[in-house]
Amino acid sequence: MKVLMVCLGNICRSPIAEGVLRKKALDKGLNWEIDSAGTNGYHDGEHPHPLSQKVCLAKGIDISNQISRRIRVEDFSFYDKIYAMAEDVVSDMKRLAGNSFDENKVSLFLEELHPGKNKNVPDPWYGNEDGYTEVYEMIDKTCDAIVSKYAK
Numbered sequence: 001m002k003v004l005m006v007c008l009g010n011i012c013r014s015p016i017a018e019g020v021l022r023k024k025a026l027d028k029g030l031n032w033e034i035d036s037a038g039t040n041g042y043h044d045g046e047h048p049h050p051l052s053q054k055v056c057l058a059k060g061i062d063i064s065n066q067i068s069r070r071i072r073v074e075d076f077s078f079y080d081k082i083y084a085m086a087e088d089v090v091s092d093m094k095r096l097a098g099n100s101f102d103e104n105k106v107s108l109f110l111e112e113l114h115p116g117k118n119k120n121v122p123d124p125w126y127g128n129e130d131g132y133t134e135v136y137e138m139i140d141k142t143c144d145a146i147v148s149k150y151a152k
């Protein structure tokens with residue numbers, strides 16, 4: 001399975017989701033391809049936010065090598081599953097993808113943990129470390145749900 005995690009800047013939320021899902025998939029011996037991207041491109045070429053790196057490293061996950069990139073139209077055909085961290089991210093993706101947007105591939109990430117609730121992973125960009133820890137915990141639980149659902 002090929003999975004793309006998407007947020008706005010690809011420096012706070014989706015890099016954590018990429019790192020956490022990659023670790024869980026590897027631990028289960030799953031041959032999944034996982035990447036992340038952002039919709040706004042403001043941080044292209046940057047490594048994840050230091051606090052995203054810190055909360056991951058505290059759990060033994062090193063995301064320091066990741067590099068921010070903007071989502072591309074080709075991503076909508078390449079990936080099997082595209083998770084948006086929040087509803088504004090879905091709106092951006094629809095605008096950027098145009099006719100390539102595929103409703104069947106794109107879902108709100110937290111739907112895998114709380115189906116039908118339309119919940120968003122909060123953007124920790126303007127907050128402190130507690131916000132990043134809260135985001136990490138949500139992502140960790142949701143990635144467990146994703147692995148349980150799709151692992152064969």
Ligand code: 4NP
Nearest residue numbers: 007008009010011012013125
């Ligand atoms: P992210 O957080 O979408 O979780 O990476 C953000 C990082 C930067 C900005 C917005 C959100 N920004 O506008 O620069």
